[in-house]
Amino acid sequence: QVQLQESGPGLVKPSETLSLTCTxxxxxxxxxxxxxxxxxxxxxxxxxxxxxxxxxxxxxxxLKSRVTISVDTSKNxxxxxxxxxxxxxxxxxxxxxxxxxxxxxxNCQYYMDVWGKGTTVTxxx
Amino acid sequence: QSVLTQPPSVSGAPGQRVTISCTGxxxxxxxxxxxxxxxxxxxxxxxxxxxxxxxRPSGVPDRFSGSKSGxxxxxxxxxLQADDEADYYCQSYDSSLSGWVFGGGTKLTVL
Numbered sequence: 271q272v273q274l275q276e277s278g279p280g281l282v283k284p285s286e287t288l289s290l291t292c293t294x295x296x297x298x299x300x301x302x303x304x305x306x307x308x309x310x311x312x313x314x315x316x317x318x319x320x321x322x323x324x325x326x327x328x329x330x331x332x333l334k335s336r337v338t339i340s341v342d343t344s345k346n347x348x349x350x351x352x353x354x355x356x357x358x359x360x361x362x363x364x365x366x367x368x369x370x371x372x373x374x375x376x377n378c379q380y381y382m383d384v385w386g387k388g389t390t391v392t393x394x395x
Numbered sequence: 396q397s398v399l400t401q402p403p404s405v406s407g408a409p410g411q412r413v414t415i416s417c418t419g420x421x422x423x424x425x426x427x428x429x430x431x432x433x434x435x436x437x438x439x440x441x442x443x444x445x446x447x448x449x450x451r452p453s454g455v456p457d458r459f460s461g462s463k464s465g466x467x468x469x470x471x472x473x474x475l476q477a478d479d480e481a482d483y484y485c486q487s488y489d490s491s492l493s494g495w496v497f498g499g500g501t502k503l504t505v506l
Binding site for chain 1: 397427428429431433439440441442443446447452484486488492493494495496497498499500
């Protein structure tokens with residue numbers, strides 16, 4: 271069965287760029303959408319954005335100016351870059367498979383069915 | 396402030412039934428976008444519990460059920476067990492925000 275594993279630095283300095291990678295195992299990254307979600311300490315979940323295996327992306331408008339999500343199908347990985355980080359970006363970052371399960375003429379519906387364990391990123395000097 | 400509103404906490408005794416509401420608006424639930432529910436046990440990643448308002452993924456006990464009415468959805472848990480104690484989040488799409496949104500989460504305490 272598909273498993274996801276986040277990796278990357280656990281400590282990032284303010285104003286620098288946070289970089290994380292999610293490795294997909296037990297299945298192919300192709301034909302699916304893949305997302306990043308974060309959870310600040312003691313708070314709720316926030317969708318950051320997602321990417322289709324072909325490379326098309328969709329970002330949270332509140333983070334769009336700082337976020338880049340990319341995919342490397344040869345490595346079965348997708349990545350997150352968040353620039354100009356501040357203490358407010360301190361969170362557990364999760365990657366998840368974003369499953370499309372139905373489409374109408376107007377839109378498609380998605381849910382997150384497989385999640386990584388999450389990785390804690392602290393922004394501090 | 397989340398666009399999907401959940402009660403911060405609910406509680407119930409073992410064996411009882413509890414419900415968790417998720418209230419939205421005409422730009423998300425009321426617009427026909429489906430709602431999904433996730434269970435987050437302490438110190439772990441969220442797990443998909445209900446998708447498409449009322450569908451259970453394989454492996455999720457039928458003690459968990461979802462329903463929708465207008466701009467609100469509800470998660471019901473029957474036969475409450477100690478290991479149901481967790482945070483529960485609803486999630487949908489919001490056309491005004493042009494993105495996927497989560498409710499603020501509800502902490503379930505089993506008394």
